[in-house]
Amino acid sequence: MLQAVDDTGHSVTIWNMPRSEIPIIRQRALYCPVCKESVIVKAGLRNIPHFAHYRSSECVHSGEGSYHEHGKLDLYLWLKHQGYQVKLEYYFSELNQRADMLLLIKDKRIAIEYQCATIPIDQIVSRTKGYLEAGILPVWILGATKMKRTGSNSLHISTTDQSFLYQPHPSLPIRIFYYCSETKRMIIYQDLLFLTNTKTAGTLQSFALERLSWKDLFRPRPLPRKWFTTYWQHYRKKWPHRPVSPYQKKETEWRQWLYLRNLTVHSLPDYVYLPTRFQYLLTTPPWVWQSLLYVDLFQKKERFTLPQATSLLKHHIHPPAYFPLVSNRNDPVFEYLQLLVRIGILKDNDQNHYAVNRTTV
Ligand SMILES: [Zn+2]
Known part of the structure; x- marks a missing residue:
């Protein structure tokens, strides 16, 4: 903390x-x-001189180390230098909640949280919802120590951190922000596709903070994604051959499930397991829920509806409340069916009714 209060409540x-x-x-x-x-x-x-809790404290603000204090101050000064009205460590009395800073833009209140420690998903969601319900937009910027890079354009995003995914508008790509208080760089990762429940590929861009403006955080920055097609083809080809330890219980169960249906991971068609944008809404890996649709729907029925497909997966879907900062219209099942329409596996009469193309399935 960069501020404390005295006996009389003065900051x-x-x-x-x-x-x-x-x-x-x-x-x-x-x-x-x-x-x-x-x-x-x-x-x-x-x-930076700062205040700290005693080790035994259970306060949500204990355990914020120097990396966090530096970053918080960097972000505060960065906004201040852009001429914004910004308050450090602002306490919202109506919420009994303190944000790392409050940014005022016209009559809009924005709470900025520089989150370096890992907090439980329920806490992320309740803080975010508290802000939203009070008409405050929360913007979470994660400490870059939380960023798990797996390639030049790919990150591992833990299921907990997926609650920080942010979509400024339903028509804009989903993004997540990281800031490194040592290198003074802001990392904007957007337009991501999920390859597994946590492995993603997207557009990863890193900027010196001083070269970036607040508004830049919200700008779409589409990059050509040709590299992804090649990458995916290679990845998808290797995927059935990956080693699976007998301790991966869910994977083993899934393979048994296939076996009982006279299928193996090698006999599944290529379109069972496509990367999607909205995979974060599912609890099971893409190949699991997509093979379920393949076996129980595409192989068994000539026609089906989107609600039928969704209901088959009802035990595979996270409560949408876990993702308060993305559009609630995002639907991974619809997204997948539309991908299949595009490659000729399905035909759609409208967005709700599908027919299986028997010449390809
Ligand atoms: Zn405290």
Whole structure:
């Protein structure tokens, strides 16, 4: 924390305080503005002076280390230099919640959270919803220490971090932001496709913070995705041969399920397992739910409806409430069926009614 409160509730700011005044501050009784516990002063030579909770604290703001403090201050100054009205560590009394900063743009309130620690999904969702219900837009920027890069344009995004996926408008691509307070770079990752439940490929761009404006975060930056087709073809070909340990219970169960239907992972057609944008809404890997549609729908029925397909997968879908910052119109099943229409596997009469193309299935 860069601010604490004293006995009378007055705010005490420490990050911009001259070093000579730090010993005086150390003598004072100061408290966390949120949990009201006593806090201590941390002012090592390499760090920004800040307040910290005692180790035993259970406050949501404990455990925010120097990486977090640096980043929070960088982002605050970055916005300030762009002429915005911004308040550091702003406490929303109506929510009993503190944001890393509040940004005011005209009559719009934006809460910016620089999240470096891992917090449970329920907490992410309840904080986000609290803001949205109060008419505040939350923008989460994750610490780059949370970024798990697997290639020049691919990231592993844990299922918990998927709750930070953000879509400024239903017509705009989904994105996620990371900031590194050591290299002072903002990473914008957008337009992602899921290859597994957590493995994604998308457009990953890194910018020096000083070269970026606030508005740049929301701009679509489509890049040609030709590389992906080649990458996918290679990946999909290798996929059936990947080693599966007997400890991967779900995978083993799925293979048994195939076996009972006289199928193997090698005999599945290519279109069972296509990458989709909205995979985050599903609890099972793409090949599992897509093969279920293949076996129980495309092979058995001449015609079917979108609700029939969705209902087959009702035990595979996450509550949409887990993803409060993306459009609730995103539908992975519809997306997949439309992909199959495009490659001639299905025909659609309208968006709800499909017929199986028996010449290809
Ligand atoms: Zn606290």
